[in-house]
Amino acid sequence: MLPDVDEVLREAPRHLPTAQQKPALSWGLKLKKKLKTVAPHLGKFRPSVGQCCQQCTPDSLGRNYGQTSTSLGFQNLLSVKETHTRYRGWLVRRLCYVLFVRGRRVEPSTATDRLDRVWKSDRVQKALSIPHTPSMLEDIQEPFTRLSPYHLLINTCIYPPLVRLIGWLVLKLLKCVFCSVQVNLNHLASLQRAAQQGCPLVYVCERQSAVDYVLLPLVLFCYNLRVPYTICPLQIHTFWIRSVLQKLGVVLLPIGANSEEDAHINSLHSPIMTSVLGELLCEGQAVSVCVSGLSGQGGQWLARLRQIMLEGAVPTVCLVPVGISYDCVPQDSTKVGVRSAVRCVWSMLQGRYRGSVRVHFSQPFSFQEMCESGRCRLDGGRPLHNLLLPAILENRKESIFGQRKLLWVLPPQYMPELSQSEREVGMTLTLHLLYSTTSCMALMCTSLMSCLLLHRHRKGVSVETLCRDLVWLIEEVLFRNKDVGFGGSLVHVVHHALTLLQPCLLLTNFPSRKNPLITPHPSLSTTLTLTFYAQKVTATFILEAVGACAVSAMLSEVAGSEMGFGSGEKGQEVGEDLEFDVVLCQEELTERALQLCLLLPPGLLPPCQSTHSFALDAVDSLVRCGILVMEEVPRDTPLCDFWTKRSPQTWSSSDNPDSDSDHEEQDSRSYKVSQPSQCPEMLFFLCSLLSGQLRALCWATEGLHLLYTPLPEPVCLTRVHSHLCETAERVRNHYECCSEEVACTTVRTLIYLGVLEEQLQGGRVFLRVSLLFQQLDNQQQLQRFISQYLFD
Structure with a gap:
């Protein structure tokens, strides 16, 4: 799955800046010899990821969409051989890509009368009947002419010969850019089973680069699944590129709108797009949507899907979260033209070291079940200032119990026709799918290496220590049911990660040291690059990170700068013999964790879990990983002696912080920070993530x-x-x-x-x-x- 070991050993060190010039091959052989004694192989075990939510969609979780397998089950999409065709021979081996693409099944999709159906829909007719002030560029002679900027957009179709031609070209191009594109075959088996049931599939992925819009349809095309209509909110001014993309099923922005915000200024945009989406689903077409965790883009399409379901246009739709992970995220471009496209392709081809890509498809789940179950909702959301300002300015802790409103996910300018309740449902769906796509994404070796260099070894680390910590971090990630996007020997993985991150690193060879010292480059651009890759690891350890920051807050209050905590300069140097002989109250720890949860950006916390429940789990996670130890309090009656209690036992849920029964009979617990030598280092590592x-x-x-x-x-x-x-x-x-x-x-x-x-x-x-x-x-x-x- 990764490049050849000997090739990486030969080429990687030559481009790492060194303080003392030494032969690169000798360093590589020294590292290879050293690593053989650390860990011979990372193994083939992969956790089962991509299951749908047990709380919001229990019926879909129990539905068997195919047989699961314990084998690795990955295939390189770019490795096309003669065995993938029906033919054999010398000539076939040289034309295997052409024969492979020719044998793919593409279902044609024509748009003969779609324009008339969209124009005659009740939603569009209602929008046309609303009086408006025409602009200078609008023709008010006929209502039909107001749809003229959307004619080409509505007539977007899928032309099979062009899909095969572009598929062959993209496969050849990606082979020059990436060393592999790994696809989980077990996930594809369940996806094919869901597609055979005749339910339209809607693929949702987190937007990272413009390559996302290419990879997802290519994977589905290569495995004989229906090529989806891709919602791509980009403005392409070149006419012939726009025409080609529209025959590939790419739904672009209307002519004249440079962004989605500009498009929503037109009162017809939202009704037309909702009607187009409804017509595509009625035709049985598949659709792919990219959501953004930063800007919230993509949430309006899920709200439109909700409207279509309420109207009964289609009985149900299956949502499929897709996780796409990159070793190196390709350079992005928001405006695509001939020059910018050529420049982007040329810059990708010029990259000397190619990374890998991992594609995970989550288990399909019913959109109707998710909406009608009522479990995934944001009812009772309060503004953030009502939750936190009383605790900050007046020290009133009772105000922090509650859910906060997240208006940025679906801004008011998007789909103003939505009611407040439907807008809250749309926000919840967007957050849930954003969290689902992030959860099924595999962690690549560059993310793990960046996290170690940035949050644990910023002042430098030897190669041997770095490899040992990498093995530890991989084990911790797998323990949390998170997949990694690589395999093979440890020396292979370490060299691959250091090669891809080489512009951000400094390699120093000291005569007195047996192992070279690797240090992150102390500059703005390199730190931002490492931070970008390390963010994926932060989402994996978010429970422990929140709990560690809560412990840090209590220790800074109790011990101050004498114990190395606080925001001053005295807390920057922490000794190994640090003592934490402080008793921490569970109630206070939970309050600190809850306040921090309200400050964090959305997308990190599961949306179907209350913040109070998450704060309780954050404290418990520190006990599981050994940072906190429960303090034994001497008492007359043992904790296990329930028969001596006079009042009857009642069950209460901690997810409802407003109920008084959650706090009446609950025994208060106390914790102490454990004393092993590695505990302070682990605590500081988790705090550094946030x-x-x-x-x-x-x-x-x-x-x-x-x-x-x-x-x-x-x-x-x-x-x-x-x-x-x-x-x-x-x-x-x-x-x-x-x-x-x-x-x-x-x-x-x-x-x-x-x-x-x-x-x-x-x-x-x-x-x-x-x-x-x-x-x-x-x-x-x-x-x-x-x-x-x-x-x-």
Whole structure:
């Protein structure tokens, strides 16, 4: 699945910067000899991933969509041989790609009368009947002419000869870009079983790059599954490229709209897109949608799917979360033209070291069951400032029990015809599918290596220690039922990861050291690259990370800077002989974890679980991994002696924090931090996983004086981003806080927290600091509240 070991050993060290020039091959042989004594092989075990939610879709979980297998069950999509065709021979081996593509089954899809059906639909006719003020570019002679920008979009179809030609071309191109595209055959078996039942399939994946829109249809085409209509919110101005893509089933933005926000200005856009989606599903076509965790794009398509289901146009639809994992994410481009497309392809072909791709299909589940069960809802959601501000400014802890509203997932400008209840259901569906796609994604070797270098060995690490920690991290990931996207010998995996990350690393050979020292390059660009890959590991350890930050907050309050905790400079150096002889109360730990959960960006926490229940699990996870040990309190009656209690036993659910029975008869527990030598290092590692986002909030709070005057939202975002970069340059550290994604998440959190208030002026959104936080005391209280979770 990965490149040849000898080839990597020969080529990898030559491009790593070294402080002392030595023959690259000798270093590679030394590493190979050293690693043989560490771990000979990583094994072939893979956990079973991709199962649908047990709480929201129990019937779909129990439905058997094919036979499961304990074998590895992976196949390289780019490795096409003569055995994949019906022919044999010398000529077949040279034309196997052509014969393979020719033998694929593609079901044609014509759009002969789709335009008339969309125009005559009740939804579009109702939108046309609403009076509007025509613009200079609109023709008001006939209502049908108002649909002219959407004519080509509605007539999007799938032309089988063109699909085969482009499929052959893309296979050849991806073979030059990636070393392998691994597909789980066991997942495909269940997918084929679901497709045979005649239910339309809707594929949902998290958007990472424009290559996502190519990989998913290509995989389905190569395995004789129906090629889906791909929702691609890009504006392509070149006419012939747009025509080719529309014959491949790609639904683009309408002509004249540069983004989805611009398209929604037209009152006809949402009704037309909903009608087009309904017509595609009525025809039995498959559809693929990409959702974004940063901008929330894609949620409106799930809301449209909900509308279609309520109208009864189709009986049911199967949703299939898809996880696509990259060793190296290809360069993205939001605007595709001839020059930009050629430049993007050329830059991908110029990459010397090619990464791998892993594609996982989750178990299909019924969309109707998910909506009608009523288990996956956000009822009773409260604004974030109502939940946290009383605890921050007034120290009132009772306000934190509740769910927060997440308006950014489905903004009001998207589909304004939705009611508030339907909008909340759409938000819940988007968050749930975003979490499902992230959960089934495999962790690649670059993500694991970046996490170790950034959060555990930022000052440098020897090769032997790095390999030992990599084996430990792989075991921890597999223990949490998360798959990894690689296999083979350890020396193979380590060389592959270091080769792909070589622009971000410094390799130093000291005469006094037997092993070379690998250090992350202390620059902004390299730190952001490592942070981008390490984010996938943060989602895997989110339970332990939240619990560790809660422990850090309590230790910083009790012990202060004397024990190496706090936000000051004294807490940056921590000794190995650190003692944690402090008793921590379970109730206080849960409150700290619950407050932190409300600060985290959406997508990390499971949406079908309450934050209070998640905080309880976060504390329990630290006990399971050995960081916390339950403190035994001497008592007259043993805990196991239930017969001595006078009141009858009643069962209560911890998921309902509003019920008084959850807190009446619950025995309070106390914990102590365990004393093994590796415990402090593990605790600091888990705390570091969330330090980037929390530190960005602290720095943004320090720079609120830059936002007193009303500023347009893009200008405000730019100013916050510049302040984060300037602060990181001043302290010469913590460059992971300087990405545009972190700045955008920080501004959004400050808005929902009530620190920044929105003002609508001339159709534009302006942001400024609210009157409450223009007071210096409130700013300092907010900063202290956030900084308590930082361990250094």
